[in-house]
Amino acid sequence: MKRYICFIALLAGMVACKKDTVRKGNDPYRETVVPAIYINKDGISPTRARVGEEVMISGKGFEKNKDKLAILFNGVKAAIISLTDTTVRVKVPAQAATGNVAAQVDQQYFFGPFFRVTGVFEMDTLYPSLVGANGAINNIIPVEDGKYLVVGDFTDYGNSGKKDKLNRVARINHDGTVDGTFGPDAKNGTNSTVASAVALPQSVNGYQYLVAGSFNNYEGVSYVNSVALLNNNGSLAANRIQSPNGKDITVSALKGGVSGSVNNMHVQPNDGKILLTGNFRFYVQPNFNLKTVGTDLDSVHLDSIQVNGLIRLMPDGGIDSTYNYDLAKHMGKEGANGFIYRSLLLPDGKLLIAGSFTKYNGQAVNRLARLNADGSLDASFMPGAGADQAIGNMERQPDGKIILTGSFNMYGGVKVPHIVRINENGTIDPGFNAGEGTDGFINNVGIMPGGQIILSGVFTQFNKLQRNNMIVLNADGSVHATYNSFGGFSAVGDNGANGNVNTVSRVIPQAGEKSLLVVGSFTKFDFRTANRIVRITYP
CATH class of the missing domain: 2.60.40.10 (Immunoglobulins)
Incomplete structure (x- = not known):
C-alpha cells in the first residue's frame, strides 16, 4: 500500500511542477494585432x-x-x-x-x-413595391388593358381590403396598384400554391384565365384539381349540377385535372389544348353521379388515369388520349423517369422539357428532350451527352436559341459553369461564354428585348465580381458594363436573417417600355424594401 501512496504522491508532484511551468510561460495568444488603419x-x-x-x-x-x-x-x-x-x-x-x-x-x-x-439600371421607387404581396409571387403575365395577373403563395396583395384577402391569385393595374374589381370579397382564390397562369384569347365569355399549381379547391369549391378556369372578374368558371339526390352543387367548368403539382402550363394557340408538366402521376376526374349504396347520401368518386408528369388536356379539361398515351393500357406512356422542372412550348408546336430525368419513354435523354406534337420523342433534336446534372430553368431567345441553367457542370461533353446556350437543334453554341460563372446556383433566366440576359439565384460572385443573387450579361455571356451597379436581391426571414432561396421567379419586359417587372420571394432590391415585386427601368 505504501508503494502506491508514494507513486500517487510523485504523480501529484509532477503535475504540480508541470502546471507551475505553464503558469510561468508566455501565452502565445496574448499578442494584440494593431489595426493598420x-x-x-x-x-x-x-x-x-x-x-x-x-x-x-x-x-x-x-x-x-x-x-x-x-x-x-x-x-x-x-x-x-x-x-x-x-x-x-x-x-x-x-x-x-x-x-x-x-x-x-x-x-x-x-x-x-x-x-x-x-446607375442606369435602377429600381422605380414610385412603383408600389413597398406593399406588394405578403408571400412569394411565382409568376406574372400580361393580360388585357395593360394589366397583369400575379400568382403565387401570397394571401393578400396590395392590402386589398377584401374580407378574405386575395389568396394566391390577383390582378394588378399597370401602375402596380391592386385591381379591386378582381376576385370576390369572400372565398376567393385557392388553398395552396399557384405556379403558372395563362391568359386565354377573348371569346364569347370575354377574357378568361387558366391557373395551375398544387391546389384542390378554388373559392371553396372542391375537386378543382391543380388547374382552374377563371372568369374575367376572378371568379371560378363553374357549373351548377344536380346530384342524384336532387341537391344543387357547384362544380368546376373543367372536367378534370391532376393529382399533384403543376410546374408549367401552356395553351396551344391553334386548338386551345392545355399542356401540363410537373410533379404529378395521375389525371383525375370527379364523378358526381353516384350515391352511397343503401343510403340517401351523395358520393363523389375520382376516376384516375396514370400519366407521369406530362399530360395534354382538351379545352374542357378532359384528357387528350392522342398525346403520349397508350390506348391499349389506358394510361399515359412512361414519359420522363425523373422530374420535369421547366418546359417551353415552341412556335412549331413542339415541347421542350428539362429537369432531372435521364430517359423519356425508355430512350436515353440526359435532362433535356424535345417532343413532337403528339408527345413522342423528337429524334432530330441532338443534345449529344446532354447535361451531367439537373437543368432547373431555361428561356428561349427571339432567334430560337435556348439559355439553360442548373446544377450541371457539363453539357454535350463540354465543361460549362452551370449555364450554357444551345442552338435550336440542341447542340452547344460556342458563341456564348459566361466565363467562370457563379459560386452558387442560377435559378432564373430572363431575356431583355435588347438581347441582354438576366440571371438570378443564390450566389455572391459571378466571374469573381461580388454580386448579390443577380447579374446582367450581354448576349455573348460577358458581364454588362453598365447594368450591374445595383445591390441585388435578398429575402428576410422570420428571424431577420437573410434567406436567398428562390429570390426571383420571373422577369418580364413591359411591352413598349424600357422597363422590367421582376417577381419572386425577395423582400429587398438594391437594399430597398420591395415586397416580392419590383419595377426596373433602363435606358
Whole structure:
C-alpha cells in the first residue's frame, strides 16, 4: 500500500511542477494585432455616386500604408487619386455595385460605410413595391388593358381590403396598384400554391384565365384539381349540377385535372389544348353521379388515369388520349423517369422539357428532350451527352436559341459553369461564354428585348465580381458594363436573417417600355424594401 501512496504522491508532484511551468510561460495568444488603419463611421462623402465620379473616405493611417492600401467597392479595386493620413480620395471603379466600401492592407480587411452606386439600371421607387404581396409571387403575365395577373403563395396583395384577402391569385393595374374589381370579397382564390397562369384569347365569355399549381379547391369549391378556369372578374368558371339526390352543387367548368403539382402550363394557340408538366402521376376526374349504396347520401368518386408528369388536356379539361398515351393500357406512356422542372412550348408546336430525368419513354435523354406534337420523342433534336446534372430553368431567345441553367457542370461533353446556350437543334453554341460563372446556383433566366440576359439565384460572385443573387450579361455571356451597379436581391426571414432561396421567379419586359417587372420571394432590391415585386427601368 505504501508503494502506491508514494507513486500517487510523485504523480501529484509532477503535475504540480508541470502546471507551475505553464503558469510561468508566455501565452502565445496574448499578442494584440494593431489595426493598420481606421475608417470613420459614415466616413464617405458623397454617400452615392456614379461610376467614374470621385468620393472622399475619412479615417486614419492612410498615409503610412499608402503602398499597401487598396479601397474596394463591393470587391472591385478603386483608383486612388490622392491621400493624406486622414483622407483618401478615390474614383468609383467600373463594375462597382451598391454595398459596403472596404479597405485592404496586406491581409487585413476593414469594412467601411454603405455606399450606393447609382446607375442606369435602377429600381422605380414610385412603383408600389413597398406593399406588394405578403408571400412569394411565382409568376406574372400580361393580360388585357395593360394589366397583369400575379400568382403565387401570397394571401393578400396590395392590402386589398377584401374580407378574405386575395389568396394566391390577383390582378394588378399597370401602375402596380391592386385591381379591386378582381376576385370576390369572400372565398376567393385557392388553398395552396399557384405556379403558372395563362391568359386565354377573348371569346364569347370575354377574357378568361387558366391557373395551375398544387391546389384542390378554388373559392371553396372542391375537386378543382391543380388547374382552374377563371372568369374575367376572378371568379371560378363553374357549373351548377344536380346530384342524384336532387341537391344543387357547384362544380368546376373543367372536367378534370391532376393529382399533384403543376410546374408549367401552356395553351396551344391553334386548338386551345392545355399542356401540363410537373410533379404529378395521375389525371383525375370527379364523378358526381353516384350515391352511397343503401343510403340517401351523395358520393363523389375520382376516376384516375396514370400519366407521369406530362399530360395534354382538351379545352374542357378532359384528357387528350392522342398525346403520349397508350390506348391499349389506358394510361399515359412512361414519359420522363425523373422530374420535369421547366418546359417551353415552341412556335412549331413542339415541347421542350428539362429537369432531372435521364430517359423519356425508355430512350436515353440526359435532362433535356424535345417532343413532337403528339408527345413522342423528337429524334432530330441532338443534345449529344446532354447535361451531367439537373437543368432547373431555361428561356428561349427571339432567334430560337435556348439559355439553360442548373446544377450541371457539363453539357454535350463540354465543361460549362452551370449555364450554357444551345442552338435550336440542341447542340452547344460556342458563341456564348459566361466565363467562370457563379459560386452558387442560377435559378432564373430572363431575356431583355435588347438581347441582354438576366440571371438570378443564390450566389455572391459571378466571374469573381461580388454580386448579390443577380447579374446582367450581354448576349455573348460577358458581364454588362453598365447594368450591374445595383445591390441585388435578398429575402428576410422570420428571424431577420437573410434567406436567398428562390429570390426571383420571373422577369418580364413591359411591352413598349424600357422597363422590367421582376417577381419572386425577395423582400429587398438594391437594399430597398420591395415586397416580392419590383419595377426596373433602363435606358
